Amino acid sequence: MKKSLDVSIGQATDKGVKSVNQDYLGFRIPKEPMLSSKGIVLAMADGISSSKVSQIASKTAVNGFLEDYYCTSDSWAVKTSVQKVVKSINSWLFAQTKNSPYRYEKDKGYICTFSALVLKSHSAHIFHSGDTRVYRLDGNQLEQLTQDHRRVVSADVSYLTRALGIDQTLEIDYKKLTIEQGDIFILATDGVFEFVDNQTICQFIQQAKSSEQDENLKQKLDIAAKQILDHALSAGSNDNLSVQIVCIESLPSYQLDEVQQHVAMLPMPPALSARMEFDGYQIIREIYISSRSHVYLAKDISSQQTVVIKVPSTELRGDTKYLESFMLEEWIAKRVNHPNAVRAIEPNRKRNYLYLVTEYIEGISLNQWMIDNPKPKLEQVREIIEQVAKGLQAFHRQEMIHQDIRPQNIMIDNSNTAKIIDFGSTYIAGVTDTKSEEALRGTMRYSAPEYFLGQHGTQKSDIYALAVIAYQMLSGKFPYGVEIAQAKSVSAQGRLKYKSLINDESELPIWVDDALRKALQIDPFKRYDQLSEFTHDLRFPNKAFIAKTRPPLIERNPVMFWQTVSFVLFLILVLTALPV
Structure with a gap:
């Protein structure tokens, strides 16, 4: 049975000795598909x-966040979604203060600390501004994951340096962690952690978990949260008190356990050839053979469905790590499940060998399409790039990076639908081993510059590769030529110059070239943050680009520039030589 992210959450809040409770907390556990695309959220203010x-x-902060976060685009990363929502809430709170009698007294306005924990896939995303705290339970110790934004002047005087509503702009801390089954996270306000030591908090949680009472884990965590509050009150807490406890009960089922089991138990397939029957399939012909895999066209004998069978290469059959990566391709294909990505075929019978089955795409590779269409129209390029981008977004939503986007790994079927194939280089957050010697992925001409520095890729690396393809489709060339593969230091990469597509003969809109220039920046921090931004700017003029002036003549046509300068100087000499 397919696993999904499952947690138990306990919480408690109390006004304590004060007349009003100014703490607020909440959480949301959505159902699929929102659970996979956006995750589980806890928030405290x-x-x-x-x-x-x-x-x-x-x-307002907690309720607004829990509501608005799930309304953000599925194509946005967790960090992007949260930051946009929280900054919007901050602007609203700041405006409320400015329009109130407290406009000149910040400490009396609409201000609150804020901490949020987003659990998605195999990752925990922590956002924080103020002095509420987020901890992770590590054995019998609490690991503090946030830093207090409070300046202490004296034993009796301190003030917040950061919180929602203080300023029009907001700086919010962000941290991403890999999570494991059984992990426990705690969110708490200062009315709790200033009066209950870490060891006592751990004891209450561990005792509640090991209790033999009939309550489920959520009820036990609720009890632990209430006990922590009661202890803080008895210890003299003079503030509002709030605590949330979340325990990770299960993670999505793409851990390596199942993959390792297949690798350990299934034998290698025999050598395959045309007309051969293999595990319920009739082999039709060989599609291609490489040093990493052998791929065949086949027909399911029972269903008569045409499929593609991929088997490990002979050279790597003794490499356990390679075989695990090979089997992960099947899980990735099932997980992505998008019209612009190749679909995995689940056999309806027992599998007796180690191999993969995917849908057969009747069509041609983008590489062949480019040969057949050496001068495509801009609209044709846009349509293909937009489709590939949608497929890549499906990867990115699952915290995956394809890492090998190139024309050979994109198929164009008979209905002109582009589909991404070959997931052998895909990075999966929390699963894929990230060793520096394996950082360079894909084909050099399409690999992002950061790979050549031994750095690991991000979503922006896939954006770069897609932009290279767009550039190649429009020009038949590459933005940095062969020099990029030779530039393996920061200084060497700094000397690389983007080759503009715009010249006096070009009919391409200048702003399209500007979009490509941005997507192909050597520094990944200067590229687009999201694929949707790139594809939008390929289709619609970006105002920032339109505002720019046309490149100077010396850049567009140096020869004409110097000819013009020489002619002007000649005229000046002639005029000065004439008698007055």
Whole structure:
């Protein structure tokens, strides 16, 4: 049975000795497909005691975040979605203060601390501003994962240096961690952690978990949260108190366990050839043979469905790590499940050998399409790039990076649908081993510059590869030529110059070239953050690009520039030589 992300959450909040509870907390566990695309969210806010309205700020921050986060685009990364939502909430709170009687007294306005924990796939994303805290339970110890944004002046005087609503702009801390089954995270306000030591918090949680009572784990965690609050009150807490406890009960089923089991138990397939019957399939012909895999066209004998069978190469059959990576391709194909990515075929019978089965795409590779269409129209390029981008977005939503986007790995079927194939280089967050010697992935002409520095790829690396393909389709050339493969240092890469597609003969809009220039920046931090931004700018003029002036003549046509300068100088000499 397919596993999914499953957690138990316990929480408690109390006004304590104060008349009003200015803390606010909440969580949301959505159903599929939202569970996979956006994850599980916990949020906590703590108002400031000098303000009579900060409880409104806390409630607005938490409720607004839990609502708006799930309305953000599925194509956005968790970090992007959260930051956009939180900054929007911050702007609203700041505006409320500016339009209130407290406009000149920040400490009496709509201000609150804010911490959020987003659990998605095999990762925990932590966002933080203020002095609420996020911990991870590590055995019998608490590991503090956030830094307090509070400046202590004296034993009696301190103030927040960062929180929602203080300033029009907001800086929010971000941290990403890999999670494992059984991990426990705790969110707490200062009314708790200043009066209950870490060891006591651990004891309450461990005791609740090991209790033999009939309650489920959520109820046990609720009890532990209430016990922690009671202990803080008895220890003299003079503030509002809130705590959330979340335990990871199961993770999505793409851990290596099942893959390793296949590798350990299934024998290698025999040598395959045309007309041969193999495990319920009739081999039709060989498609291609490489040093990493052998691929065949086949027909399922029972269903008569035409499929593609991929088997490990003879040279690598003794490499366990390669075989595990080989079998992960099948899981990736099942997980992505997008019209613009090749589909895995699940055999309806027992598999007796180690091999992969995918749909057969009747068509040609993008590489062949480019040979057949050496001068495609801009609209044709846009349509193909947009389809590939949608397929890549399906990878990115699952915290995967394809890492080998090139024309040979894109098929164009008979209905002109582009499909990404070959997932052998795909990086999966929390699963793929990331060793520096394996950082260079894919084909050099399409590999992002950071790979040549031994760095690991990001979603922006896939954006770069897709932009190279777009550039190649429009020009038949590459943006940095062969020099990029030779530039293996920061200084060497700094000397590389983007070769503009624009010249006096070009009919391409200048702003399209600007979009490609940005997507193909050597520094990944200067590229687009999202594929959707890149594809949008290929189709619609970006105002920032339109505002730019046309490249100077010396860049567009140096020969004409110097001819013009020489002619002007000649005229000046002639005029000065004439008698007055």
